Amino acid sequence: MKRRQFIKGIAAASAGLILPISYAKQNADVIVIGAGLAGLSAAYNLKMAGLNVQLLEGDDRIGGRVKTLSHIATNPEAGGMQIGQGYGYMRALAQQLNVPLAPLSGFMRGNTFAINHQLISAQAWPSHVQNKLNAEEKKLLPSQLYFHYLKKFPKLTIANDWTLPKYAHLDRSMQSLLTELGASEQALALINANVNANNLAELSGADAVHVLTQMMSGGGGADRVVNGNSKFINAMAAQLSPVELNKSVTQIKTTNTGVQVNCKDGSSYSAKHCICTIPFSVLRHIDIQANINAVQRAAIKQLNYTAITQVHFEVSDDSWLEDGLPANMWSNGDLGRIFASKGDNGSVQHLVSWINGDAAKKLDTLSKQNAMAHIHKALIKQRPSLTNKIKPVYLQSWGNNPFSQGAYSSFAPNQVQQFAGKMGESAGNLHFAGEHTNHDYNGMESALVSGLNAASQVIQKA
Ligand SMILES: Cc1cc2nc3c(=O)[nH]c(=O)nc-3n(C[C@H](O)[C@H](O)[C@H](O)COP(=O)(O)OP(=O)(O)OC[C@H]3O[C@@H](n4cnc5c(N)ncnc54)[C@H](O)[C@@H]3O)c2cc1C
Known part of the structure; x- marks a missing residue:
């Protein structure tokens, strides 16, 4: 050129x-x-x-931190996955380089909840004995609590507003900001389990608002490179x-x-x-x-850098779904979140146990083999229909990777x-x-x- x-x-x-x-x-x-x-x-x-x-x-x-696992069915991403609609420069480069993008596909919707090791359907959650949320939160699913509270924060119009002195009051820990907004003890604990940070105490509210604003920018629906990023x-x-x-x-x-x-x-x-x-x-x-x-x-x-560890599983067939629950799982235990994706044959071929923050750091203290075995065992115990249906095939620890030592930077309180x-x-x-x-x-x-x-x-x- x-x-x-x-x-x-x-x-x-x-x-x-x-x-x-x-x-x-x-x-x-x-x-x-x-x-x-x-x-x-x-x-x-x-x-x-x-x-x-x-x-x-x-x-x-x-x-x-972009790494497609092309040796695994569905070519899952171990790192950067979603190309947002607002990613103008990445999209322009993809066009220049003749790299085709396509909407994210194959991902399953809905969650089965594993709260304190009990499997709970979305329908059962509002009145379940494990639900100790306050009146305002009671009907919300554990996975909805974080966004429910984040939406109460000021909306940013300019991309880097969140770094300005006028938002200094948000540069405090999410733990204290959410407490002030009325989050119950259980809501804080549930949010903490899968928050995209090491934990709520280590995450600045200004950073959290920025991430939400970016997620909303450019409209809904993300893409991915065809056959992997x-x-x-x-x-x-x-x-x-x-x-x-x-x-x-x-x-x-x-x-x-x-x-x-x-x-x-x-x-x-x-x-x-x-x-x-x-x-x-x-x-x-x-x-x-x-x-x-x-x-x-x-x-x-x-x-600050957020620890993320994933255990990837290949799935032999769909018979485990006969338990009638959604394929995806959301837990407040060692499993983190389980994301299921379908292959070209229309059946679920891949599961990933995606563990964030402090739970990932804990898992990272084990050897790769032991960590994979631990998650495999915990998953089968939690979802017995998966027995003999899944095989752990890959572990990705971004925290233990000497060249990243974390998945992404995030600002701790006062750091913004x-x-x-x-x-x-x-x-x-x-x-x-x-x-x-x-x-x-x-x-x-x-x-x-x-x-x-x-x-x-x-x-x-x-
Ligand atoms: C699990 C996960 C999910 C993600 N999901 C998304 C998503 O959906 N959408 C999105 O937009 N982003 C996502 N991201 C973030 C995105 O992947 C990263 O922000 C981006 O790839 C970072 O690019 P970078 O070049 O800044 O850093 P890196 O990709 O980390 O590049 C830095 C390079 O420096 C090298 N290096 C490090 N130390 C040395 C050294 N001492 N000597 C020589 N080389 C060195 C590293 O090996 C690396 O290749 C995700 C990241 C992770 C980990």
Whole structure:
């Protein structure tokens, strides 16, 4: 693609992009660390602008927190799944790269509830003996409680409003905010069981409102890449020079001439610029010798990351559904939530036990084999019709993954006011990108836009 076409292509997403007239002719003009969405987006945009890029990846695969399990029936995603309707940049890139998207399909609706180890249908819940919710909450299903309360929070109109001082009163723990809104003790405990954070006490209300606003933006219905989101990763990587795998970066230092990056295997790279997309949960263990501002240093050290662990199961046939309950389950115990998906043959072929936060951290203390066996046993005990119908085939722990150490960043109380907007600032020629550095969007879109923005900064300076 010609440079002019490239600018046209991304103009909508990147206002103020200025391209240099000439570039330093080095082996690599820019080192990009991390071949997840942010790193691939940065490298792709730099390359399109005519710069030479060295992409270093610590793991033995590309994609980071996007990972399609193509060896399992239904090609489930272990990481980033839903491409929201508001994901303008991701959708534009998918079109540019000829990567087809399709509405999410195959997922089952409804839940069977496993509360205090008792299986309860949605119909039975409002009057069930296990239901100790208050009068306002009584008719709500356990899975509806969180959104019931979140909807009482102020509605945001501007994407990053939640980071402004006027919302400082929301930068407190969800535990205390929900208590003030009248949530009962049982509601708090049930919400805590599957909240998209380590726990309610560790989650800032401002962050929770932001996530809800983003989920609602662009209208309902999410998409996924046909045959899995890793196809998107592969299509981006195919545009680039081969990514150097197993290059675990241990030190980054700015020098008089640019940036030097040292890896665990003893190799060393230097270039005029570097874009680092390493999650802060990992970056805090890396030696950074650069003029990083004090707030950013504190964020690198303290930003919260949510643990998520999944156990994936293959399902032999549908006879277990003869117990008459919905395939999906929602528990307040070790199983977390069970999501069922159908294959092309129309029957359920895949289940995943999706465990968030503190429960995931607990499971992560076991070996992979023991963790899979533990969840397998607990699932069969809870749903006896699954006996001999399921086989655990894969465990994904994002908390135990040395290159992510958590599934996504989330702000703890007071961290929004302290850190937001300051985590992506450059330190000389060392630039930062990654989902955690962009607060206008969520997840995959954040990562891609952050890579584009960091590339734009480099292009302006190169
Ligand atoms: C379970 C789960 C579900 C999700 N669901 C959704 C969803 O439905 N929709 C959505 O939009 N988003 C979702 N997300 C979030 C989304 O996947 C991430 O926000 C996004 O992929 C992050 O991209 P990134 O490039 O910022 O980080 P990463 O993908 O983590 O990329 C960072 C890269 O840096 C590499 N790296 C780390 N340390 C080093 C080192 N020392 N040296 C060299 N390389 C290193 C890593 O291996 C990785 O490849 C989900 C994530 C998870 C885990």
